[in-house]
Amino acid sequence: MSSAAEQEAVQRERADGGRSARPAAVLNGRRRPVPAVPVWPGAPTPLGARFRAGPDGAVGTNFALWAGGAEAVELCLFDGPGAESRETRVALTELTHEIWHGFVPGVMPGQRYGYRVHGRWDPWTGARWNPAKLLLDPYARAVDGAMEVGHGGLPPEVYGHVRDWPDQRVADTVRDERDSAPYVPKGVVVHDDDDWSDDRRPKTPWADSVIYELHVRGFTRLHPGIPPELRGTYAGLAHPAAVDHLVRLGVTAVELLPVHQFAHEDHLLRRDLRNYWGYNSIGYFAPHSAYASTGTTGQQVGEFKRMVRALHAAGIEVILDVVYNHTAEAGELGPTLSLKGIDNRGYYRLQSDGRGYADYTGCGNTLHVVQPHVLRLITDSLRYWVTEMGVDGFRFDLAAALARSMHDVDMLSPFLAVIAQDPVLRRVKLIAEPWDVGSGGYQVGAFPPLWTEWNDRYRNAVRDFWRGALPDVRDLGYRLSGSSDLYAWGGRRPYASVNFVTAHDGFTLRDLVSYERKHNEANGEGNRDGSDDNRSWNCGVEGETDDQRVRALRRRQLRNLLTTLLLSTGVPMLVAGDEMGRTQRGNNNAYCQDNETGWVDWSLLEDPGWRGLFELTSRLIALRHRHPVLRRRAFFSGRAHSADGLRDLAWFTARGEEMTERDWYAPAATLGMYLSGRDIPGRDSRGAPVVDDSFLAVLHAGDRPVSFVLPGPPWARRYELVVDTSLEEQPHPPGTALPAGSTVTVPARAVLLLRAAD
Numbered sequence: 001m002s003s004a005a006e007q008e009a010v011q012r013e014r015a016d017g018g019r020s021a022r023p024a025a026v027l028n029g030r031r032r033p034v035p036a037v038p039v040w041p042g043a044p045t046p047l048g049a050r051f052r053a054g055p056d057g058a059v060g061t062n063f064a065l066w067a068g069g070a071e072a073v074e075l076c077l078f079d080g081p082g083a084e085s086r087e088t089r090v091a092l093t094e095l096t097h098e099i100w101h102g103f104v105p106g107v108m109p110g111q112r113y114g115y116r117v118h119g120r121w122d123p124w125t126g127a128r129w130n131p132a133k134l135l136l137d138p139y140a141r142a143v144d145g146a147m148e149v150g151h152g153g154l155p156p157e158v159y160g161h162v163r164d165w166p167d168q169r170v171a172d173t174v175r176d177e178r179d180s181a182p183y184v185p186k187g188v189v190v191h192d193d194d195d196w197s198d199d200r201r202p203k204t205p206w207a208d209s210v211i212y213e214l215h216v217r218g219f220t221r222l223h224p225g226i227p228p229e230l231r232g233t234y235a236g237l238a239h240p241a242a243v244d245h246l247v248r249l250g251v252t253a254v255e256l257l258p259v260h261q262f263a264h265e266d267h268l269l270r271r272d273l274r275n276y277w278g279y280n281s282i283g284y285f286a287p288h289s290a291y292a293s294t295g296t297t298g299q300q301v302g303e304f305k306r307m308v309r310a311l312h313a314a315g316i317e318v319i320l321d322v323v324y325n326h327t328a329e330a331g332e333l334g335p336t337l338s339l340k341g342i343d344n345r346g347y348y349r350l351q352s353d354g355r356g357y358a359d360y361t362g363c364g365n366t367l368h369v370v371q372p373h374v375l376r377l378i379t380d381s382l383r384y385w386v387t388e389m390g391v392d393g394f395r396f397d398l399a400a401a402l403a404r405s406m407h408d409v410d411m412l413s414p415f416l417a418v419i420a421q422d423p424v425l426r427r428v429k430l431i432a433e434p435w436d437v438g439s440g441g442y443q444v445g446a447f448p449p450l451w452t453e454w455n456d457r458y459r460n461a462v463r464d465f466w467r468g469a470l471p472d473v474r475d476l477g478y479r480l481s482g483s484s485d486l487y488a489w490g491g492r493r494p495y496a497s498v499n500f501v502t503a504h505d506g507f508t509l510r511d512l513v514s515y516e517r518k519h520n521e522a523n524g525e526g527n528r529d530g531s532d533d534n535r536s537w538n539c540g541v542e543g544e545t546d547d548q549r550v551r552a553l554r555r556r557q558l559r560n561l562l563t564t565l566l567l568s569t570g571v572p573m574l575v576a577g578d579e580m581g582r583t584q585r586g587n588n589n590a591y592c593q594d595n596e597t598g599w600v601d602w603s604l605l606e607d608p609g610w611r612g613l614f615e616l617t618s619r620l621i622a623l624r625h626r627h628p629v630l631r632r633r634a635f636f637s638g639r640a641h642s643a644d645g646l647r648d649l650a651w652f653t654a655r656g657e658e659m660t661e662r663d664w665y666a667p668a669a670t671l672g673m674y675l676s677g678r679d680i681p682g683r684d685s686r687g688a689p690v691v692d693d694s695f696l697a698v699l700h701a702g703d704r705p706v707s708f709v710l711p712g713p714p715w716a717r718r719y720e721l722v723v724d725t726s727l728e729e730q731p732h733p734p735g736t737a738l739p740a741g742s743t744v745t746v747p748a749r750a751v752l753l754l755r756a757a758d
Contacts, residue, residue, distance in 0.1 A: 037104065039104050040054060040103040041103065043101060044094075045064065046064065047138075049062070062101065063113075065092070065100050067098065068373065071120075072117075073116070073117050074089045074092070085186075090102070109298055111188070112144050114186050117342050117343075121175045123173045123355050126344055128161075128344040133337075134180050135341045136184070136337055138283070140283055140286050142286050143289050145186055146264075146290065157179065161176055161332075185282075185289075187283075187286075188297050188298050201312060202312060202317050203317075206452065209252045214237075215277070215504070216233070216256055216291050217291060217594070219599075220232055220236035223602050225242075226241050226242060233292060233293040234307040235293045238311070243311065253319050255573070258397075259278070259288050260320075261288050262281050262328060263275070263328035263337065265330070273524065276591055277591045279591070280327075282337055284381040287301060322382075322396055323398075324396065325397060326361040326364065327367065334365070347368060347374055359437075360400075366404075369415045382425055394431065395431040396431065397433055398433055398437075400443045403415060403447075411446060429452070434446065452498050452571060454503070455497040455500070461478075463561075465699070466557060466560055466561060470667070481494075481636055482632065484635045487635075488635050494569045497570035498573050499571060499573065500574075505531075506589075508577065509558055509562070511536070511583055513536070513554045515534075515543060518586060518587070519543075519587055539557065559616055560699075562574075562579070563620060563753070564751065567630060580611070581604050584598070629676070629680060629692040642679075644713070646676055648679035649673075650673075652671075656711050657709075670702065672696060674711065675697070677691060677694045693756070694755070695755055696719060700751070700752075706745070707744070708744050710740050711740065715740070717739070718740055720736065721738065722754060
């Protein structure tokens with residue numbers, strides 16, 4: 001076909017809604033007759049598929065789908081496995097406020113289903129309806145089947161447009177008529193009347209929380225204490241062997257990498273890789289079926305709930321990492337799986353031309369959260385996971401994208417306003433990743449009360465200090481003491497700062513001290529993916545080494561980083577495996593590494609050195625739990641609260657003198673931080689004042705030992721050593737008594753924690 005002929009065909013495509021000008025391969029689509037299946041009017045609420053009793057006591061399922069602008073909706077029922085399924089189509093004729101609905105008697109739990117939505121095809125104005133594409137119900141509570149993978153990637157049938165159209169500049173505007181049903185996952189009707197009456201939520205206060213970020217599959221896949229058939233699953237995480245590790249470590253909450261149903265990207269499948277992390281959601285109500293050991297036709301729902309119950313019974317909360325900012329349908333050249341085919345213009349932010357997508361996420365699309373039905377989808381999903389799945393909170397991926405109004409990030413946006421007044425959601429833990437990739441998207445410190453935030457400024461300051469690259473210590477002082485410069489407004493507290501040194505995205509803690517450059521070649525992107533701003537130091541050798549001096553230094557640096565994190569005011573977050581030296585061999589973007597690179601290596605605990613790191617981490621967490629001075633619920637004042645001049649927070653140089661303004665703005669390798677246990681604001685549950693021990697933490701990042709003078713009265717008359725990170729084996733209190741005013745030698749690159757005594 002000539003270029004002119006192609007353009008003429010495209011113009012006809014626009015004019016007739018996509019009913020002509022198809023290449024021969026696309027003309028094979030066929031429309032099956034709709035059989036006579038009884039369908040009653042049903043109800044427009046709740047959305048989704050709900051098994052219930054209908055009129056005259058008949059049992060069946062009510063189906064309700066919001067599809068604004070659609071001309072017709074067909075419910076598609078499937079009665080066989082995979083590509084061999086026989087499809088029965090049922091027209092939904094009832095329409096209430098743009099919700100198509102109907103009650104189908106006899107449809108029972110376990111029924112697989114999807115939708116075909118009819119409407120105009122005019123991508124130039126954002127209309128992309130295509131009834132040849134089977135669509136997943138956005139409210140499906142379980143999903144059966146994964147995306148069928150064609151030769152070298154996703155099959156062309158899952159695209160609403162002709163992917164191989166000769167002129168790729170307009171390929172997304174030519175409708176593909178091939179049936180996608182054999183190649184896409186289906187929703188499953190689920191009936192669950194669990195009332196959670198036997199569950200006891202831990203309800204850990206924010207200030208007392210220690211978060212442990214983990215991947216359901218990666219945490220359990222290699223665990224020797226978990227039966228092989230349960231590894232990599234929700235049941236595996238619920239197994240006593242997995243729970244016991246969390247309890248011994250002392251964490252109070254697990255933050256699960258995405259468990260919403262997600263799909264794999266075409267570009268990964270073409271490289272024989274898979275999306276491992278799961279930041280590619282396609283079903284916001286359904287637990288990801290690949291993590292279920294019991295089955296995928298609804299059984300995954302019960303298995304997830306049993307996992308939550310097991311963690312709650314151990315005193316551990318469950319926080320979900322959720323991805324409401326974009327979906328797996330990508331941009332205009334992405335597949336048509338659900339929202340794109342239901343109402344593309346209603347669900348996604350489009351560019352001014354109406355054809356392209358606004359992309360504040362770096363993933364091709366951005367949900368249009370200011371639309372009421374999109375906001376309803378998100379909040380309905382959140383409430384479902386709290387009230388019916390038992391979770392305790394959420395970490396919102398790229399939360400700034402959700403807070404955008406029409407274009408700019410707006411802290412009075414509909415999303416944030418709805419969350420603030422919702423009687424369910426305002427009571428759970430809410431964590432923002434306070435940025436997106438769009439203009440003005442970096443919003444650390446800007447989210448309103450009720451929200452905590454991932455504090456990447458904490459990460460950067462601590463990394464820079466311990467690699468000797470911090471230009472001055474002023475920023476470090478703020479980060480160690482709760483980041484009052486970011487959060488002391490609007491009633492926010494120190495626990496608004498979720499402190500972390502590492503996260504799933506980036507180097508592991510061990511790799512942070514072993515690599516100065518990323519090594520992401522296995523991802524197949526020419527080592528271009530992943531951040532180049534790692535703020536790491538390899539201790540003199542790139543990668544693994546047999547040099548015992550380098551290895552000893554690296555372990556000391558790990559102890560320094562973990563100790564700093566767990567002594568800082570705010571909410572500490574650890575990453576699974578960091579407490580025992582997990583490595584990704586320098587890969588700082590292991591999002592597609594569903595293998596030993598991304599999994600936790602439990603054999604590390606057999607090594608005495610890595611076992612010692614676990615024991616130190618556990619001991620520091622226990623110390624934090626015992627001492628409220630390390631878990632403050634209010635910011636330090638820095639003012640004297642007694643006649644002797646003792647303040648709740650004081651900073652010291654190595655000379656034992658309080659820091660001056662000049663000291664804060666100068667480079668320094670040594671910093672002393674005094675935390676008073678006499679001046680803790682607030683009262684305990686019985687109204688009594690909270691009184692604790694006082695501590696002096698000495699952080700020394702220099703490459704040579706330093707003499708440090710211990711401050712005298714009113715700070716203390718003597719000190720006892722509690723932690724010394726220069727030692728593989730830690731002292732146990734009561735430690736060596738050191739008189740105030742004496743000089744102690746702080747080893748090179750070490751943290752000393754001393755208890756102050758009168």
